[in-house]
Amino acid sequence: MRNQLKHTFKWVLLVLIFVLMATGCSGTSNESATPTMPPTSAVTEIPPTSAPTPTESTVDSPTLAPPLAPEPTPEEHDQSEHEHVLYESDFTELDERWPLVQEFDNSYYGFHEPEWYHVEVHAPNDYELVTLKGESYEDITTEVDVFAEPSLTEPEGDFRYGLVFRRVGKQWYGFVISPKTQSWWVLKSSPTGLEVLKEGEHNSIQGLGAKDTLRLDAEGSDFYFHINDQFITQVSDGDYESGEVGFFVETFDSPKAHIHYDFLSIREVEPPQFMCDVIAQALNLRSGPSTIYNPPIANLTQGDQFEPLERTTNGLWIWVRMEGSDLSGWVANSPGFITCNVAVSDLPESQQ
DSSP states (O other): OHHHHHHHHHHHHHHHHHHHHHHHHHHHHHHHHSOOOOOHHHHHTSOTTOOOOOOHHHHTOTTSOOOOOOOOOHHHHHHHHTTTEEEEEOSSSOOTTSOSEEEOSSEEEEEETTTEEEEEEOSTTOEEEEEOTTOOBSSEEEEEEEEEOGGGSOSSSOEEEEEEEEEETTEEEEEEEETTTTEEEEEEEETTEEEEEEEEEOTTOOOTTOOEEEEEEEETTEEEEEETTEEEEEEEOOSOOOBEEEEEEEESSOSOEEEEEEEEEEEEOOOOOOOEEEOSSEEEEBSSSSTTSOSOSEEEETTOEEEEEEEOTTSSEEEEEETTSSOEEEEEOOTTTEEESSOGGGSOBOOO
16 A cells, blocks of 8 residues: 555656646747846946947838938038139149240240249240130139249349230230239230230239239129239220130349249139218218209118219219119218228219
């Protein structure tokens, strides 16, 4: 009997072990079918400041916000800022559109290492003209940095140099300066010779070896000229409509002038914006250049602005367009009435 009980107990024990083993296998199967959260310790092992490295699948996931556009490269920045540039050179690289080396009895020109284009005239009362070949321009803004090299220029005698524009053969306009006398000229060349359209002096022009920046804005028949960011004069001439841009050097009594052109920019035209402010308490806008034109078109007050367009021959009246409107008329030109960022004498004379 005891042996029978002992035998039965063994069978019960074996059944219990089998049941427990079967239950354990079933639990493992359920765990793989229904995932559970990882233990807390597995999460806290990642530092709070760390972020999971994105995988290819998460980056391309449509549920994520679209990636930001890449930052433009410096070259792309350059291009976007200079879309209006038609030609630009600092002369550090050869450009076959400029004559590389040309020598004559009285002059020579070409690229000069490390970063200049040079033009030399080594005879008195002579000149040299060099242009950018194959490029014809009409309405443009052109700037150049230029200076006379003291070590290669004779200290005695005078000369002038600068820019040429709208050049076709012997027909061209020019804007030139003399560093010795601080003089400037607006020139017009034709088959019959060289004509001075306007000339003057300006104390912003620097001496030998000092770089000056010359700028011209050509829009239709209207030309505006600047030296070292200062407006100099305005000229109107409609004879030549387009042509090449280039450099001009001319000696007077100087036996040698050696000029370095350091940088050239040709852009879409950016004509200067001339403006006048009313400084009087009250000012009348009239239909003609006299007080007999009554009643006034409008009554202007201190702080009003207008664009000066033309002047009378004596410069006592200015034809203007009001800022922000198409209203135009005549105002009296007096230091006590208005102040302008352009000399009234430089405005074109009215033909009205």
